[in-house]
Amino acid sequence: FTAVNIRKHRPNPRRIVIVGAGTAAHAFLETHSGESNDDTITVLSREPDPFYNRILLPDFIHGNKSFEELRYATDSFARVNVLSGVSAQSIDRANRIVRTDAGEIAYDVLVLATGSRPRRHRLMEPDAKRSVFTLRNRIDAENIKSQAGNNVLIIGGGLLGIELADALLQSGSSVTIVHRSARLMSRQLDATAADMLCSGLLRRGMQIMLNDEVIGLFKRDDIFTAYLASGRRLDCSSVVYALGTQPDIELARSAGLRTNFGVVVDEYMQTSDPNVYAIGEAMEFNRNTYGTALAAADHAKVLAGVLAGDPTVRYGGSIDLNILKVGGLPCVSMGRIPPGKEDEVILLNDEAQGLYKKFLINRDRLVG
Known part of the structure; x- marks a missing residue:
């Protein structure tokens, strides 16, 4: 050689x-x-x-x-x-x-x-002058910070919607989340983790409506009225789309x-x-x-x-990692969420301590 x-x-x-x-x-x-x-x-x-x-x-x-x-x-x-x-x-x-x-x-x-x-809702276009917001950049954040008011409706119960709801709640606003899925963060959490998260957020003072969606949105003077598929009606001072x-x-x-x-x-x-x-x-x-x-x-x-000319580099995909930053409710998910057919599931669930850990193992390798 x-x-x-x-x-x-x-x-x-x-x-x-x-x-x-x-x-x-x-x-x-x-x-x-x-x-x-x-x-x-x-x-x-x-x-x-x-x-x-x-x-x-x-x-x-x-x-x-x-x-x-x-x-x-x-x-x-x-x-x-x-x-x-x-x-x-x-x-x-x-x-x-x-x-x-x-x-x-x-x-x-x-x-x-x-x-x-940001994904938009079909009912009303985002317009800061009308107090309808999305959150994607500094201008959006400044508009929400100064104009959201004391009664905010957030449409969407994913990661961003929950973190924004918590920020507004801590700032003194009343917050309601309307989420069309049966559980919060449905793409990142299983049913048990989502239920624990929902219970914790309710204890913090949020209003959460699952399995429901806004089908009508109207504004008169400074008050919005949102009509839900369930037949319920909500009044609010502003609306934020957190639809991903x-x-x-x-x-x-x-x-x-x-x-x-x-x-x-x-x-x-x-x-x-x-x-x-x-x-x-x-x-x-x-x-x-x-x-x-x-x-x-x-x-x-x-x-x-x-x-740089490195012949060895290749991309093969990335691991999904999601961290929810809500005080007192640490929540992390990564990798695979629903277990595969050949995955071994290891569970640690201590309801008294508010602790839930779930590990998915496949061929001696952690996959979720």
Whole structure:
């Protein structure tokens, strides 16, 4: 045998343009900055405030954290130009140009980190002036913080809806959650865990209506009236849609990239165009999309390795990890939730202590 030295291929300096300035883009910049390279990077941030932790927006609404405490550190980023308040309008793939509302930007590598958009209710469009909100960015949070009023209806009982409800409750508002499923966080918790969570939230003073949905929503003067499928009627001062999110793929779709539910990528985070990549909530891999910070970090690490010339990096999917931040009710779920046919289930349930742990084991490996 002959000894062989293997080293990474170092590509020539490139112009990298990133569309989006959220968690995935920040994670990529952190990882990419650790590589020895001479790339120049331009970040397009539709928002005037780039690089902050959206997960903590409920804490900002409650006042537990200032907005400055939500910002990600960017001091270590070299050769990065962040264009705040600049929105990408279209992509000219043939000429490798991104057209923005502030002009054209040429690229060698384009990274789509466009994130996701809140799902909307069919009854009434979000409008801060009418006290109908979604929560996705700083402006949304500031509007809710200043205008929600003392009696808030939250439509949706997922992770965001519960954390927002708790933040408003601690701020002095009366809060009602209407959730169409039979249990809260139905995608992240089993029935036992969801029941324990619901009981804990009721003890904190929330009103929760499960197996129900809003079918009519009207406003007169400053009061909303919500009509539910069950026949019940609720009056409230404001409405917040917490119905989940969907990948923001409009830019990719209009550019002719392959899209499904998200922007379709391969194991190298590459789209149907070899010069365009997608990471974070906007991407789709093997028919799966990912909405967690942990997954965004996985995507960023793979893409940084690919662009650095590392032949060993591949993406194979991410583990779902969900952490509910409600005081006195610690709740974490990860991996598989319903057990598979061959999974071994280990349970620890201590109702007196309010403790419930469930482990799914498959072939001596923890899978959920």
